[in-house]
Amino acid sequence: MTTLMKERLLEELAAAEAELAEVKAELAEKPDMGPGTGSTGAALWEMNLARRDRLEMRIRELHQALERVRLGTYGRCLVCGAEIDPERLEIVPTATTCADCARRGRHL
Numbered sequence: 708m709t710t711l712m713k714e715r716l717l718e719e720l721a722a723a724e725a726e727l728a729e730v731k732a733e734l735a736e737k738p739d740m741g742p743g744t745g746s747t748g749a750a751l752w753e754m755n756l757a758r759r760d761r762l763e764m765r766i767r768e769l770h771q772a773l774e775r776v777r778l779g780t781y782g783r784c785l786v787c788g789a790e791i792d793p794e795r796l797e798i799v800p801t802a803t804t805c806a807d808c809a810r811r812g813r814h815l
């Protein structure tokens with residue numbers, strides 16, 4: 708199960724990194740701020756900035772999850788230490804808390 712999750716995490720990491728590279732390439736081209744065309748270019752630029760931030764956060768989370776796999780603590784709730792429901796990990800592979808703690812808004 709852990710081996711499967713590790714592969715899944717690595718796949719998601721590769722996908723996120725590929726997407727991040729794409730977004731960064733798009734951001735490398737300055738938007739056309741000229742009159743008439745400016746608003747679309749600027750809006751797209753903003754969207755890509757938000758997308759880049761989201762992807763960087765996701766990549767960080769995936770790295771942390773992989774680190775937990777390495778340490779053998781993956782799949783355990785960081786708050787109460789209970790096993791995280793495999794179905795929850797299936798949906799949210801980077802989950803760090805069990806459904807109970809998440810519902811109660813408990814964090815580290």
Ligand SMILES: [Zn+2]
Nearest residue numbers: 784787805808
């Ligand atoms: Zn918990």
